[in-house]
Each structure stands twice: as structure tokens, then as C-alpha cells.
Amino acid sequence: MNKKLWLVLFALLFAACSDNGSSPSVANGTGSNAGKTEIACIDTLALVDENGNALLNGTAEIWELDESAPTLVRTLVADSTGVITYEASPAANHDAPALQKPAYRMLAAYAGDSLAGMTRLENGGALPKSVTLAKAGVVFGRIVDGMASVDAEVRILGKTASARSGSYTITGLPKGVHFAYVDADSYGSGMYQVTAGTVAVDTTDQEPQEPGITNPPQGTAEASPESAFPNSFDVSKQISTEQFIRVEDFENWGNRKTLIGQIYGGGSWFESSDSSMGGGSYIQPSIWSEHVFLPTYGSYSGTGIYTGLFADSSFAQKFAGIGFNLGADYEDVTADVPAFYDLSSMESIAFYAKGTGTIKLQLTCKGESGKTFYSVPVELQDKYQEYRITPADFIAANGSVDLEEVNSISFVAEENADIMLDEIRIYGLSIFEWEGLGHN
Known part of the structure; x- marks a missing residue:
């Protein structure tokens, strides 16, 4: 051995x-x-x-x-x-x-x-x-423009692989998150986070089916923590001249932590509802279920997630939602992993989504006397759209906003809604300055 x-x-x-x-x-x-x-x-x-x-x-x-x-x-x-x-x-x-x-x-x-x-x-x-x-790990995947393969070069530190006919594999990497630089000929170049595992698991999409609570889309099969799933990159959707942090793309989501959390610590996803106050609102499928994954044909790019947010109509303060911490949990602050991040210099929080109903993009921040919430309503459409929520949007919806101590970002519904979610970004910031924005 x-x-x-x-x-x-x-x-x-x-x-x-x-x-x-x-x-x-x-x-x-x-x-x-x-x-x-x-x-x-x-x-x-x-x-x-x-x-x-x-x-x-x-x-x-x-x-x-x-x-x-x-x-x-x-x-x-x-x-x-x-x-x-x-x-x-x-x-x-x-x-x-x-x-x-x-x-x-x-x-x-x-x-x-x-x-x-x-x-x-x-x-x-x-x-x-x-x-x-x-343990020695592997990163593999495809470089595409929609469904078409793209020739490209993929580089992780000193290791380079040519993606001919769109496919690439880089071996001899430690398990964990890496920064991959993609040079895709006429499309330009871009940097994105990828995850290496020790056992390659090539996901197989099932036949398309109409998403719904009783018939949730099936996606990534359950795998061990050692698994390496494809890290695919759609140059038409992900190479951008704008600066942004890719917070989450759901490509390697087995531990239910954001991409940025896998690098800097924290970043756990969570569910929230009025159940702690006596309400009956709920989330289905749960984000802890394998049924939450959207395969390639149902996501915006690569793998996404799908869930239904059901609000208890008989409860006055009804709500159901999913979200993630930027770092540590609000109540679990440590010196190593900050719980609060200064987003005052950001241009927008962006995500790709489609679905039915209205959800709110909600920020949980540290206020003078406890948690402070800022939210902006978003009406979902039946086709994927990029929603960019700016500081001005938060001010318009809440009267004011303080982005210096943001703890978490959530997608919350106060009436029944279902959402297909993918590719969450923060524009105007660099992944390499993230560490300096955190504090307790």
C-alpha cells in the first residue's frame, strides 16, 4: 500500500x-x-x-x-x-x-x-x-461553444494540456481547487476555478424531462469525496472582459460549499424557512438531495441546481429559501475564516436563473443591533437570464444599504416559486483580492 x-x-x-x-x-x-x-x-x-x-x-x-x-x-x-x-x-x-x-x-x-x-x-x-x-488527482473536462467543441490550451501552474476537439485532461495534481487558465484561440482567454479529484467520474445525462416538484430533473450521480467530475468551460458564456469573482458554478458541489469557500474556507450552503417560527414552508427537492442537480441539458452551463420554494399560505411571516455564507457562519466566527466581507466596491451580484414566481436576492449583514437584511425582488422567466443586482438596486428597494459587513447571500420566496440556478458571480472584484475583504 x-x-x-x-x-x-x-x-x-x-x-x-x-x-x-x-x-x-x-x-x-x-x-x-x-x-x-x-x-x-x-x-x-x-x-x-x-x-x-x-x-x-x-x-x-x-x-x-x-x-x-x-x-x-x-x-x-x-x-x-x-x-x-x-x-x-x-x-x-x-x-x-x-x-x-x-x-x-x-x-x-x-x-x-x-x-x-x-x-x-x-x-x-x-x-x-x-x-x-x-493523493495524485486529475482535472478533466471539455471546452465548448454551446454544443460545439473548441480547440484550446488549459494551464494550471506549470502543467499544460491541449484541448483538441474540446477535451482535456491534466494529471498529477493534488486533490482540491485549482486556478485554470484557458486560451481558446479567437475567443480569447479566461481564468476559472476547477476541482481535482482522485477518481474520474464522467457524468451521464438522462433523457430530458420537464422539471417539476413531483418529477425533479436527475443529474449527477452520488459519488465519493474522492471523485473528480468534469470541469467544462463554455467560452461563449464564461470568457469575459469584465472582472468578476466566480462564486459558484455547481460543477463540483459534493460538499455543498461554494467555489470560493473551497479556496478560502467557509462558504457552506444552507436552507432557511419559517419552520423555526412555527410556519410550514419548505424546500423540495432539498439542496442535500441528489435530485437537486440539473444536468447539462437543463442548466445554463455545465451543471446547475433546481429546487422548489413552497411558502405556507396560512403563516403570516411565510418564507422559504436557499443560500450560502461568504465565509464562516454568522454565529461561528474564527480567526482563520472571516464571517463578514466588504462588498462595498462591487459592481453587482449576478446569477443565471429561470423558473416561475418571484424570488428575492437577500443579503444578511451585520447591523448595529444584530442581523440586517437587504433584499431585491426578481421575477423569474421561462428562459435563462442573467440577473445583475447592483448597490443602487438595493438602495431603491430598501432605502439604503451597507455592504461593508456582508455575511451571506440567499434566494428567498414569500410565495411559491421554483428556480433553476447557475453561475453566481460578483462583478467588479478579483478572486485574488478576496482574502483582504474578509474580517470578523
Whole structure:
């Protein structure tokens, strides 16, 4: 049985970080410290497995990501004993200049040709003390324009695959969320989040059927947490010259967490209704059911979800809805995962939907004396439309809006409604600046 490998990065600060004459020094010839001597701080990274055995010929790479492409900043190579020695800043154990928005740095660790470990570098790029090597995973899918296949190139860090006749596969990736850059010839290029799993599961669409509560559309089959589902990309719908965060696309939704939550933590989906107050409103199919998935023929792009929101007409404060946290739950704030995000710089919250009835896009925010809700009504149509809700829309519907401490986004009905939902975005913000918008 293959043993699980661990990449342990031991940051051993030598005494050389103080000027004791035993370490290299560099004269600083410009700025306020001109003429002073800066001491180089030598750190080491030991690449080992869980038994402490050295991983020979291992490498670690520092990548900087933005909306257009990944850039390799630095490569660190282990010696014959499995140890990497590198020079870092004595002040903060940094290996590269301070992080500049909207840049985003990652440490990628390789065991042979496999990208076996990956972690986001926080605090301006400081190296972590350890990274766990995950099972080797796979990302696969299709690049299309509607139903037509598109030739393209798909890149994840240093790994590239050609999507000839629309199909692509990239192996040797750790399980989890990755940023894929797609260059689709005349369509242009775009970046989107994909999820790698260790077992490829190719979903098979069933015959189309009329969506309805008693006959819900069937979609993705139940799968294990190790499963990798297709990550398909429709260039006509998803490549855009506008800046936006893809919050959710439902392509890999087994854990019921948003795409952004799988990267930064939190992001759990939830159901809400008046049942806690004595009402009888409900959601069917439940978002926890496999019947909630819409296969390709019923979604806007790839996989979407479908549910019915049933309001109890006999209850005065009736409502039923589904939604997701931007980070942690309102009542479950931690230092690692913020519960509130500042969306005051956004242009709009957008989603693709069709259905019947009227739903409200609702924000739950932190108010002076507890939760504050802002909502905008949306009348659903029988064909998919993109709905963009702007701050001005919230002001028009509520009189005012404060977007500095947003906890969750929900789709709520006060009368019976059914909704097919896909591709949720926040326009005007970059995925790479998301971390700086969160707070508790």
C-alpha cells in the first residue's frame, strides 16, 4: 500500500540572522538605510515523508497568480539529502518582494513530475512551516461553444494540456481547487476555478424531462469525496472582459460549499424557512438531495441546481429559501475564516436563473443591533437570464444599504416559486483580492 507522503518545510532560522560575522551581508546603497549593512537570513526546507525519510530531487516553486496568467517567481531545489537552502528576508522570512494586490502567491511542491502539494502563501508571501502532500488527482473536462467543441490550451501552474476537439485532461495534481487558465484561440482567454479529484467520474445525462416538484430533473450521480467530475468551460458564456469573482458554478458541489469557500474556507450552503417560527414552508427537492442537480441539458452551463420554494399560505411571516455564507457562519466566527466581507466596491451580484414566481436576492449583514437584511425582488422567466443586482438596486428597494459587513447571500420566496440556478458571480472584484475583504 502506498504511504501518504508529507512535505514538511522546516523553517530553521540560523544565528546568521544577527550580525555575528558568520553570515553573508549586503551593503544597502540607496534609501534611508544607505550605507548600512543588511544581514542575509539563511533558511532551510526539508522535504520528507511521514517517516522522516528525505524526498530526493524534490522541488518547491513560488507562483504569483493574477487574472491573466500564472508567473513562476522562484524555484527551490532540494540537494542530495532532500534539503532546500535559500536566502530570505531577516525581517519576515519572505522569499520574494511583498505581495501586491491583486497578486496572489502559492507554493507548489513537486515529487517527481507530480504537483503533489500546494498552499496559498499568506502575509505577503511568507513560507509556511509545512505542506501536506495529497493523493495524485486529475482535472478533466471539455471546452465548448454551446454544443460545439473548441480547440484550446488549459494551464494550471506549470502543467499544460491541449484541448483538441474540446477535451482535456491534466494529471498529477493534488486533490482540491485549482486556478485554470484557458486560451481558446479567437475567443480569447479566461481564468476559472476547477476541482481535482482522485477518481474520474464522467457524468451521464438522462433523457430530458420537464422539471417539476413531483418529477425533479436527475443529474449527477452520488459519488465519493474522492471523485473528480468534469470541469467544462463554455467560452461563449464564461470568457469575459469584465472582472468578476466566480462564486459558484455547481460543477463540483459534493460538499455543498461554494467555489470560493473551497479556496478560502467557509462558504457552506444552507436552507432557511419559517419552520423555526412555527410556519410550514419548505424546500423540495432539498439542496442535500441528489435530485437537486440539473444536468447539462437543463442548466445554463455545465451543471446547475433546481429546487422548489413552497411558502405556507396560512403563516403570516411565510418564507422559504436557499443560500450560502461568504465565509464562516454568522454565529461561528474564527480567526482563520472571516464571517463578514466588504462588498462595498462591487459592481453587482449576478446569477443565471429561470423558473416561475418571484424570488428575492437577500443579503444578511451585520447591523448595529444584530442581523440586517437587504433584499431585491426578481421575477423569474421561462428562459435563462442573467440577473445583475447592483448597490443602487438595493438602495431603491430598501432605502439604503451597507455592504461593508456582508455575511451571506440567499434566494428567498414569500410565495411559491421554483428556480433553476447557475453561475453566481460578483462583478467588479478579483478572486485574488478576496482574502483582504474578509474580517470578523
